[in-house]
Amino acid sequence: MFFLKSLKFKLLFSYLLVILFSFSLATFFLNKRLEANSLHELKNSLTSQALLIESRLSSVNLSQANAAGLETLVKELTPRIKARITIIDMAGNVLAESERPFSDTLKMENHAQRPEVKEALNGVTGENIRYSSTLKMKMLYLAIPIKLANAITGVVRLAMPLDSVERMLFGVRKIIYLNMFFASILVFVLGFIFTSGIVNPLNKIIYLSRKFSVGDFNHRIYHPAKDEIGELADTLNKMAQSLEEKISEVKLKSQQLEAVFQSMIEGIIVVDKQSRIISMNPSIKSIFDIRSDSSFGKPVIEIIRNNELAEIVKSVLNSGQAVSRELTLLWPVEKVFQVNAAPVIEKGTCSACLLVIHDISEIRKLENMRRDFVANVSHELKTPLTSIKGFVETLLEGALEDKENSRNFLKIVQDHANRLDNLISDLLKLSYLESKGALLKKQDVDLSKLTKEVLVGFTSQIRNKNIEVENSLPEALIAQADADKIEQVLINLIDNAIKFNKERGLVKVYSQDMGDKIKIIVEDSGVGILPRDISRIFERFYRVDKARSRSLGGTGLGLSIVKHIIELHAGNTGVESTEGLGSAFWFTLPK
Amino acid sequence: MKNSKKIIIVEDDPDINNLIAYNLRKASFNVEQVFDGLSAEQKLSNEYFDIVILDIMLPGIDGFDICRNLKENPFNGRNFIIMISAKSSQKDQLYAHILGADAYLTKPFSVAALMDIVKEVNQMQSQDFVVTHK
Incomplete structure (x- = not known):
């Protein structure tokens, strides 16, 4: 048919x-x-x-x-x-x-x-x-x-x-009919050839246009004749060419966008008008610990169970206005996020919502740490100052005559002046280390020799507390380090090991070969540290026992300084401790 | 003359605590010393003190909490609360005031200033605190 x-x-x-x-x-x-x-x-x-x-x-x-x-x-x-x-x-x-x-x-x-x-x-x-x-x-x-x-x-x-x-008429008719017959045959043959000349290229054009329509641009229509069909073929070829270029351009752009989308640190979710997830990037999966790919098509509230977030999405979808808000999540992760929600406007209506979720927990944490540090510094400075001011005032107001106490008061003033001195010097050290202006004068440092020198400085404290010191560092233990700074590390660690040790206790200094690094361990037989304190022990001003630390002349900055110096050397610090039995502080240095 | 007012010093720094105690005792006050929040709570819930000298940053329970608890459940009458703290911001001072602190001294404070407040309170009846310091 x-x-x-x-x-x-x-x-x-x-x-x-x-x-x-x-x-x-x-x-x-x-x-x-x-x-x-x-x-x-x-x-x-x-x-x-x-x-x-x-x-x-x-x-x-x-x-x-x-x-x-x-x-x-x-x-x-x-x-x-x-x-x-x-x-x-x-x-x-x-x-x-x-x-x-x-x-x-x-x-x-x-x-x-x-x-x-x-x-x-x-x-x-x-x-x-x-x-x-x-x-x-x-x-x-x-x-x-x-x-x-x-x-x-x-x-x-x-x-x-x-x-x-x-x-005669019959003869004439015969000739005419014969002619008609031959003419018909001729017309049929010529017509067939001619129509084929039109229809065949058209069929070819139809075949290739079908390929174009499904995105196959590998072929071009060949029709060299300069007729209307040739023109049609040319036009179609040009159209295919420009379509191919446009498509590849769009593809490239979408690939670039996809790369941005995939590699962005910020989490991105796109939801449709029904708040269902259309797409999200790997960051969002790691932020909210989403493991399955089955989240697509599910309402966002099912994946991130947070009403505030769901409300942000709702308000953006309803109003078409971008929303930017800080969000504190407790579940599934305890974090602070900066959420930027923007509508995707399509033909004048809001068809989707783009959520950019930036994890600012670290920034907030740093801000809080800085604020705490300032508050701590001010507290740490003001406390000895209060004593100094108070006792001097009291002495001047007549306590000087109180022979029984006046000497003791002056002693307290002296202690606190020393404490202030220590504190300020530690703060300056820390600030210098933190300023990154601290250039390391790296050289071959003989850790064994350095430790011996440091221990000499503690002779009187060791004798007073009857501490037994066991230095088992091998001779010529060379590390690439800044000698002055590592000396500070050893001083701080050994000072702690003596201060927090018991009478007749033991301080052990030894090393372990870690391949390309050397691990130095300073072990004491002191009070030890509770597990809950271990994670915070290197924080500035963190003291397990405030009163004890202060009475021992600690500033609360010693371990913090240790950590900073070792980090500058690209090493690690740590502590293992059993409460009541002692602690072992360690650090690593490159060989 | 023997001062009848009972004063408690809640301050974790022993030197500052002793400093205040020394000066108050010299002025013949009845002085009690505690060095942490928990002991302060116990003491204050069992005994009445006319004046509470209270540090804020304390181990255990902090000074703000002690102040609040004391104002909400006073033991046998209102206490006059003097806060002493290294926290010097307006925010902290306002907070202390809202919680019911009657005076606020920032560290390093002057011993003379503290003594002036204590002596002034000593002249008054307990119920007058509100009138004078509000």
Whole structure:
């Protein structure tokens, strides 16, 4: 059925139709005109022949009596006249007949009622075409009156078979039909070739356009002819080219965006109008510890169970206005986030909401630490100052006379002045280390030698507390470090190990080879540290036992300084401790 | 003359605590010393003190909490509360006031100033505190 609807069929069919129609029209009119012309010729020739015969007969006696004479005349004329001659008298009786023997002539029926004879008897030329029962064929009859001095004396009738006309017409028709047949074949063949020339490239164009429509731009339409189809092919090729370029451009852009999306530290979620998750980046998964990929299509509240976040999404989707808010989450993670929610406007309406979630817990933590540090510093400075000021005031107000206490008061003032001194010097050290301006003067440092020197400095404290010191560092233990700073580390650690040790306690200094690093451990047999304090022990001003630390002259900054120095050396610090048995502080240094 | 007012010093720094105690005792006050928040709470819920000298940064329970508890559940009458703290911000002072502290001295404070307040309070009846210091 498709073939009947195809362009090829339509074109071929219309060509054939044109051929058939024009040939039929030609045949029809040619036939008519030829027939009319032949008849006219025939009539003219018969008329002139009839007039010739009439002129011979005008003076002859036309009666049955003279039939024999007329018969002779007719027989005489017949070879010259190529028609059947009949001579009829006024009564309609046949007097002579060229095609019949004389004996039959007079027995023939009366011809007065024959149309052509009837007219001739009335004085005009009569003619008629009819089937002759005598000759058994279609005949043209022509009759003219025979006149003698304007009086009709009889009729001469000529008859001629029409088969010659019919034959001629048949011949003509045969030629026309034959021509039509060949023309049709020619039209069919040429039409087929021509329509193929149109339809085949069109089919190719359709085939390739289908490929274009599904994004396959690997092919181009080849049609070099400079016709309309060629132009169409060119246009389609150009369109495919520009589409391909546009698509690759868009693809590149979306790849770039995707890369940004994937690698951003901020968590990104896109939700649709129903608050369902359309997409999210890896950061958001790690922030909220989302493991499955099945979160897509689920409402955001199911994945991040936080009402405030859900409300932000709702308000953005409803109002189309961007929202920026700080959010403190306790579940699923305890963190502070800066949430920026922006609407995605599509055709004037808000179709989605983009959430950018920035984890600012660390920033907040640092801010809090800084604030705490400032508060701590001020507290740590003000406390000794209060004592100094208070005792000096008290002494001046009369306590100087109080011999029992005045000396003790001055001692307290001295202690606190020293404490302030220590504190300020530790603060300066810390500030210097933190300023990053602290350039390390790295060199080969013999840790064994350095430790021995440090221990010498603690001789009196060791003796006072009857501490046993066990330095088992191997000779020439070389590390890449800043000697002055590592000396500070050793001083702080050994100082702690002695201060927080018990009477007759043990301080052990030893090392471990960690491959590319050296681990130095300073172990004491002191009070130890509770697990809850271990994680905070390196914080500034963090003291397990405030009163004890202060009474021992600690500033609360010693371990913090240790940690900073070791971090500058790209090493690590740590502590292992069992409460009541002692602690082991360690640090690592590159070899 | 023997001063009848009972004073408690809640201060974790022993030197400052002793300093205040020394000066108050010299002025013949009845002085009690505690060095941490928990002991202060216990003491204050069992005994009445006319004046409470209270540090804020204390181990255990902090000075703000002690102040609040004391104002909400006073033991046998209102106490006059003097806060002494290294916290010097307006915010902290306002907070202490809202909680019901009657005076606020920032460290390093002057012993004379503290003694002036104590002596002034000593002249008054307990119920007058509100009138004078509000």
